[in-house]
Amino acid sequence: MEKERKLIIAGNWKMNKNVAEALDLIQGLKRELVQVKEVDMVVCPPFTALSEVSKQILDSNLRLGAQNMSEHSGGAYTGEVAAMMLKEFSVRYVILGHSERRQYQKESDELISKKALAAHAVELKPIICVGETLAELEGGKTEQVLATQIRGSLAGLTKEQMGETVIAYEPVWAIGTGKTASTEQAQGAHAYIRSLIAKQFDDTVARRVRIQYGGSVKPANARELMSQPDVDGALVGGAALEVRSFADIIKNSI
Numbered sequence: 001m002e003k004e005r006k007l008i009i010a011g012n013w014k015m016n017k018n019v020a021e022a023l024d025l026i027q028g029l030k031r032e033l034v035q036v037k038e039v040d041m042v043v044c045p046p047f048t049a050l051s052e053v054s055k056q057i058l059d060s061n062l063r064l065g066a067q068n069m070s071e072h073s074g075g076a077y078t079g080e081v082a083a084m085m086l087k088e089f090s091v092r093y094v095i096l097g098h099s100e101r102r103q104y105q106k107e108s109d110e111l112i113s114k115k116a117l118a119a120h121a122v123e124l125k126p127i128i129c130v131g132e133t134l135a136e137l138e139g140g141k142t143e144q145v146l147a148t149q150i151r152g153s154l155a156g157l158t159k160e161q162m163g164e165t166v167i168a169y170e171p172v173w174a175i176g177t178g179k180t181a182s183t184e185q186a187q188g189a190h191a192y193i194r195s196l197i198a199k200q201f202d203d204t205v206a207r208r209v210r211i212q213y214g215g216s217v218k219p220a221n222a223r224e225l226m227s228q229p230d231v232d233g234a235l236v237g238g239a240a241l242e243v244r245s246f247a248d249i250i251k252n253s254i
């Protein structure tokens, strides 16, 4: 399948896997995916496994991502991790503004944009998550919510930085629920997000930005979702925790 943009499929392990389990998963993924060149493949383990995983994937086609970072570059921020600290482990990507953080840690679009700027300052590529809740979907507010989140969380980025940013469209009602957006729903939301980026930046940037779909992505629905013109990859939660399912999502997407 010839796509305009290279697919990027990332596994968000969330708060799962100790170091031994993480290394097991990585060994399996390396074995299964050694031939894959068509997709940018990213694993996002918890902070505690970044060091060991980073050593294990040095000689592979897997890239490393983190699940969060501080908006500050250092100092008296107990419990926080700075972008530069992630760079020490060859982290290339960082998930920002995941709906779980928006919900449980009350992360705002303004905070997410500060984090995105801090990530770009050290050449880490942010994966910025947006998406509506079930109540917002049912209230017909999807576009309004996406417009607010995109405007706020991408505020202050240069065109160049935007081109190096990944967006993950994750309808909150589809995360971990087994409910997936229909391919039409996903394509519609992705095309809308791209139009917002074109307005906020320009057409060239909008054409370049990769927009992942996230929310109950499985081997069985990956091919259809990835075949949509504006779906440029996936952010995978539950199905990224097993070698078989994550590898099959990637193979089914090619």
Ligand code: PGA
Residues within 6 Å of the ligand: 012, 170, 174, 175, 176, 177, 178, 214, 215, 216, 217, 235, 236, 237, 238, 239
């Ligand atoms: P899920 O999670 O694939 O388990 O629905 C996706 C995510 O939260 O990124």
